[in-house]
Amino acid sequence: MQKAASLPLPPADAQAASDTLAARIGESIDAAGGWIGFDRYMALALYAPGLGYYSGGSAKFGRDARDGSDFITAPELSPFFARTLARQFAPLIAQGLPRMMEFGAGTGRLAADLLLGLEQEGRLPQEYAIVELSGELRARQQETLAQRAPHLAARVRWLDALPDSFEGLIVGNEVLDAMPVQLYARIDGRWHERGVARTEPGAAAAFHFEDRVLADADVPAMQRDIPGDHDLVTETHAEAEGFIRAVGAMLARGAAFFIDYGFPAAEYYHPQRTGGTLMCHYRHHAHPDPFLYPGLQDITAHVNFSGVAAAAVETGLTVSGFASQARFLMNAGITELLMALDPSDARAFLPQANAVQKLLSEAEMGELFKVIALTRGLDDGTDASEPLAGFARGDRCHTL
Incomplete structure (x- = not known):
């Protein structure tokens, strides 16, 4: 796994914009009762007006990290x-x-x-x-x-x-x-939707995955058809x-x-x-x-x-x-x-x-x-x- 410490640090202005977006994502989590589906998190991270990855001002496309x-x-x-x-x-x-x-x-x-x-x-x-x-x-x-x-x-x-x-x-x-995609996890034979919560209530920019057990009727058909009962994570689109x-x-x-x-x-x-x-x-x-x-x-x-x-x-x-x-x-x-x-x-x-x-x-x-x-x-x-x-x-x- 790539550790954050081994990745380049963003400039101060970019980090400030990221912190602002993280705060807004946190507000959305709070408004939803402390948990949002991963698709909602991904939509905000990529497309929140003016701050999301594709709606903000970062370079995105290029040949190497030197061009940003x-x-x-x-x-x-x-x-x-x-x-x-x-x-x-x-x-x-x-x-x-x-x-x-x-x-x-x-x-x-x-x-x-x-x-x-x-x-x-x-x-x-x-x-x-x-x-x-x-x-x-x-x-x-x-x-x-x-x-x-x-x-x-x-x-x-x-x-x-x-x-x-x-x-x-x-x-x-x-x-x-x-x-944006939805995440699903099969854990100990039970299907969960994998969503996002704050690591600590009110924390500024700390998020983590949090799984919620699904009723059998709510498990998407593609997931139900995956053979076995071993643990796995997958997506729907x-x-x-x-x-x-x-x-x-x-x-x-x-x-x-x-x-x-x-x-x-x-x-x-x-x-x-x-x-x-x-x-x-x-x-x-x-x-x-x-x-x-x-x-x-x-x-x-x-x-x-x-x-x-x-x-x-x-x-x-x-x-x-x-x-x-x-x-x-x-x-x-x-x-x-x-x-x-x-x-x-x-x-x-x-x-x-x-x-x-x-x-x-x-x-x-x-x-x-x-x-x-x-x-x-x-x-x-x-x-x-x-x-x-x-x-x-x-x-x-x-x-x-």
């Missing part, structure tokens, strides 16, 4: 990630889907590079909408677009909420994993699944692609996965303590893609593909894009080749990350020349 960031995402790692997505999206735009929408746009790097890639494919969307509630992130996205794709920035607009109806393409990279239902209700025609780390339910809720998947990231250190520096660190859990698929089907969407990130990117042509570079120019080629290797390697992002495609009103094809070429080989829909 906590983790790196695929779009930041290599422009070939977005360029490859553009190869998948271009034939869909050609089917009469000229609008795009992105969730979880981060720094705006994916939006900028996707637009540049679609420009090269000759299939620029008429409009690229970003759903973003954080003013700080909107500003970063605008800056990134102005720097990387200034001639395309006018195509981008920002939304505060989902429109009632949308026809086009939707993309979300590492957005589902940042949605009601908010992410509710989000997918909202996307399904909105999507009149088109396709939604979500890329994230996670598993199908059979693997997610395997009896040997006894510790769950909850994890925190602070200054490029991964550790398990969600109560450290509230508002200054990311809190995340892997995605149950079976739950995502089921929620999509409930709203009439079709699950048109599910594959590892590596297989999807290779099917869509990432190696062809890389080989367009001159291998003899080591200074230009090797950094990009190393970055692509991280996107594809089973030991890095290639296997843990998955891509799921949810569609409505499209003629889905499986041949490499058809619109969903990213799933032409290695589709795992049968595992969902």
Whole structure:
């Protein structure tokens, strides 16, 4: 376990903001009678207005701790990630889907590079909408677009909420994993909901897990089906699944692609996965303590893609593909894009080749990350020349 003492100390102003958020979380616990579900704690730690991790002003995304960031995402790692997505999206735009929408746009790097890639494919969307509630992130996205794709920035607009109806393409990279999860613990054969309480009543910023026994009827079905009676901790994803239902209700025609780390339910809720998947990231250190520096660190859990698929089907969407990130990117042509570079120019080629290797390697992002495609009103094809070429080989829909 990563100890707080081995992590970098936050600057004084950041620590003060964290202390303010901790006090507000404490007030919420008091108002709820001394206990809140972990999903409520996670929502406050990540999204409390002006203080939460994603609504505050921390750097979040970057290459290493020296730039004040906590983790790196695929779009930041290599422009070939977005360029490859553009190869998948271009034939869909050609089917009469000229609008795009992105969730979880981060720094705006994916939006900028996707637009540049679609420009090269000759299939620029008429409009690229970003759903973003954080003013700080909107500003970063605008800056990134102005720097990387200034001639395309006018195509981008920002939304505060989902429109009632949308026809086009939707993309979300590492957005589902940042949605609050409920925690459940099986202890001595009995199921509990794992929530959060103050370590001492009235304490300023000290929290701890506290379990409450559940009646059998209140145990979620996924948990009830985990074999054995040994102790374990796991998560459920009601908010992410509710989000997918909202996307399904909105999507009149088109396709939604979500890329994230996670598993199908059979693997997610395997009896040997006894510790769950909850994890925190602070200054490029991964550790398990969600109560450290509230508002200054990311809190995340892997995605149950079976739950995502089921929620999509409930709203009439079709699950048109599910594959590892590596297989999807290779099917869509990432190696062809890389080989367009001159291998003899080591200074230009090797950094990009190393970055692509991280996107594809089973030991890095290639296997843990998955891509799921949810569609409505499209003629889905499986041949490499058809619109969903990213799933032409290695589709795992049968595992969902």
